[in-house]
Amino acid sequence: MSVVSNATLYLRIVNLDANLTFVLIAAATLYFVLPLFIRKNVADKDGNTIPPGPLMRLPYLPDYPERTLHGWAQKYGPLYSFYLGNQLYVVVSDANIARELLVNNGAIFSSRKQYFVKNQTILKGRAITASPYGETWRNHRKIAAQLLTPKAVAGYNDTLDYECRIMLRSLYKESQNGTAPISPAHYTGRYTLNNMLTLSFAMRTDSTSDPLIERILSMAMEFNDLTGPLSNLVDFVEPLQWIPTKTHARAAKLHSNFLEVYGGMVLSVKKRMEAGENVPHCLAKVLIEGQQQEKLDWEDVCMLSAAFALGGVHSTSGIIQWFLALIGKHPDIQARAHHELDLVVGRERWPDAEDEKSLPYVRAIIKEVLRVHAPFWNATPHSSTEDFVYNGMYIPKGAALILNCFTLHHNEQRYEDPHTFNPDRYLGDDLSSSESAHQANPMDRDHWSFGAGRRICPGINVAERILFLAISRLLWAFTIHELPTEPISLEEYEGTSGRTPKPFRVHLVPRHDRVDAAMEAEQEISRCVD
Numbered sequence: 261m262s263v264v265s266n267a268t269l270y271l272r273i274v275n276l277d278a279n280l281t282f283v284l285i286a287a288a289t290l291y292f293v294l295p296l297f298i299r300k301n302v303a304d305k306d307g308n309t310i311p312p313g314p315l316m317r318l319p320y321l322p323d324y325p326e327r328t329l330h331g332w333a334q335k336y337g338p339l340y341s342f343y344l345g346n347q348l349y350v351v352v353s354d355a356n357i358a359r360e361l362l363v364n365n366g367a368i369f370s371s372r373k374q375y376f377v378k379n380q381t382i383l384k385g386r387a388i389t390a391s392p393y394g395e396t397w398r399n400h401r402k403i404a405a406q407l408l409t410p411k412a413v414a415g416y417n418d419t420l421d422y423e424c425r426i427m428l429r430s431l432y433k434e435s436q437n438g439t440a441p442i443s444p445a446h447y448t449g450r451y452t453l454n455n456m457l458t459l460s461f462a463m464r465t466d467s468t469s470d471p472l473i474e475r476i477l478s479m480a481m482e483f484n485d486l487t488g489p490l491s492n493l494v495d496f497v498e499p500l501q502w503i504p505t506k507t508h509a510r511a512a513k514l515h516s517n518f519l520e521v522y523g524g525m526v527l528s529v530k531k532r533m534e535a536g537e538n539v540p541h542c543l544a545k546v547l548i549e550g551q552q553q554e555k556l557d558w559e560d561v562c563m564l565s566a567a568f569a570l571g572g573v574h575s576t577s578g579i580i581q582w583f584l585a586l587i588g589k590h591p592d593i594q595a596r597a598h599h600e601l602d603l604v605v606g607r608e609r610w611p612d613a614e615d616e617k618s619l620p621y622v623r624a625i626i627k628e629v630l631r632v633h634a635p636f637w638n639a640t641p642h643s644s645t646e647d648f649v650y651n652g653m654y655i656p657k658g659a660a661l662i663l664n665c666f667t668l669h670h671n672e673q674r675y676e677d678p679h680t681f682n683p684d685r686y687l688g689d690d691l692s693s694s695e696s697a698h699q700a701n702p703m704d705r706d707h708w709s710f711g712a713g714r715r716i717c718p719g720i721n722v723a724e725r726i727l728f729l730a731i732s733r734l735l736w737a738f739t740i741h742e743l744p745t746e747p748i749s750l751e752e753y754e755g756t757s758g759r760t761p762k763p764f765r766v767h768l769v770p771r772h773d774r775v776d777a778a779m780e781a782e783q784e785i786s787r788c789v790d
């Protein structure tokens with residue numbers, strides 16, 4: 261009897277031990293593993309905690325991240341936070357908070373997170389957009405600004421005007437004088453590319469079949485696909501950075517393509533200068549002349565000279581495409597724009613840059629396209645370089661700040677019926693987007709598509725001119741129709757950082773009998789810019 265009890269007792273002790281071990285292992289696992297999945301509620305020494313937000317940490321956000329961010333803004337409010345891996349994101353969805361953090365405290369919130377894919381692998385911390393806040397960024401931005409002030413932009417007016425006429429003519433001719441449907445992406449892409457090539461390298465592509473067009477446009481598309489600020493697992497799961505992944509290989513390849521293509525263009529500018537040619541003022545020339553004084557290495561020169569092509573081609577081309585994609589769904593709005601153009605410009609000539617102030621409805625259409633189809637829904641995240649407390653909420657140094665343009669652009673307090681495309685909301689707004697960004701009341705700003713604060717898009721003036729010329733002239737020349745058999749989706753898009761519509765075709769029907777003569781008058785001439 262006592263032998264049996266001892267055995268039972270022994271078994272019980274063994275079982276107890278096993279259970280205890282299991283509980284201990286489970287507890288240890290939870291202790292170490294749970295924090296990998298659950299947010300850390302960081303607080304400062306005064307007990308201020310980070311802004312509220314979802315409990316779970318995520319490895320990345322799925323496609324269309326602005327939808328997730330918008331949903332969270334409804335749930336957690338105008339300033340909330342979330343984690344991707346170890347990275348804390350703080351999301352700003354309110355105009356006043358955006359002003360307070362990004363503008364009034366711009367000295368703290370103007371750096372960039374050093375993303376593994378975009379900043380470390382593709383741009384190597386350069387090209388202005390990837391540079392951390394500091395002396396080097398300031399110098400590079402100053403160099404770029406020389407080419408982008410309103411005065412400098414006025415100096416390119418002839419180039420922008422010519423490239424725009426050529427785009428219209430190509431669209432007209434390639435659509436067999438407007439009788440056949442056309443996919444506009446290649447032509448809008450070439451227009452904006454030629455503008456940026458002129459500003460950057462004093463050159464252009466001479467025909468719509470120049471292979472350089474597809475080469476640069478597909479590099480830009482690859483860049484947009486690879487550099488989503490919230491979409492790369494490898495940016496947020498560090499061990500993946502130590503092993504070869506497909507994303508890393510694509511990013512490294514893109515980096516070497518940038519060096520080859522943009523480096524090649526810098527070298528050809530250098531050759532022209534050395535041969536005694538009077539190369540017009542352009543970014544590459546400024547960089548070559550200032551290379552020693554500004555202490556720029558070869559990668560700096562290549563990446564800086566690529567900055568305008570990276571920032572200014574798909575963004576402006578994308579807006580022209582969004583305009584073409586959506587305007588066919590609004591015949592009443594087109595009719596009002598046509599009426600304004602007939603009244604102010606007439607049919608004997610194209611609208612010019614000087615007509616902009618006299619065409620408030622066309623300007624309103626452009627602002628409304630930028631509101632409903634901002635090319636970068638999350639702008640380009642900023643990052644903080646010091647701890648900060650906003651309204652009792654702690655934003656630690658190193659947090660990445662997202663300007664939640666989707667929610668800002670759909671705020672009912674600012675935009676009545678925000679999901680409707682309605683240019684009327686901008687009638688009476690006579691400011692350029694650049695002027696509008698500096699208004700005293702941030703709720704009066706037209707939209708946030710160009711970002712905010714010290715890193716606001718430096719290309720804003722030239723972008724507005726490019727968009728005005730293209731959209732006013734497309735409206736002057738054509739009635740734009742969606743094809744009944746090919747409805748265009750305005751919900752889906754391509755790209756994870758900059759976004760452009762999925763490929764689509766439209767019908768560009770000449771609006772009056774002066775269109776043909778205007779198009780025929782434009783002959784593309786092989787010309788070097790001078």
Ligand code: HEM
Nearest residue numbers: 388389568571572575576639640710711712715717719723
């Ligand atoms: C519709 C056209 C455009 C839109 C919507 C746009 C939008 C933006 C946005 C949202 C940013 C980030 C701002 C921030 O961090 O707060 C940016 C930065 C930048 N953009 Fe644009 N952009 C456009 C056209 C252009 C053009 C034409 C150029 C060049 C000529 C350009 C060059 C740049 C550069 C170099 C940066 C980096 C600035 C920095 O980090 O300091 N962009 N742009």
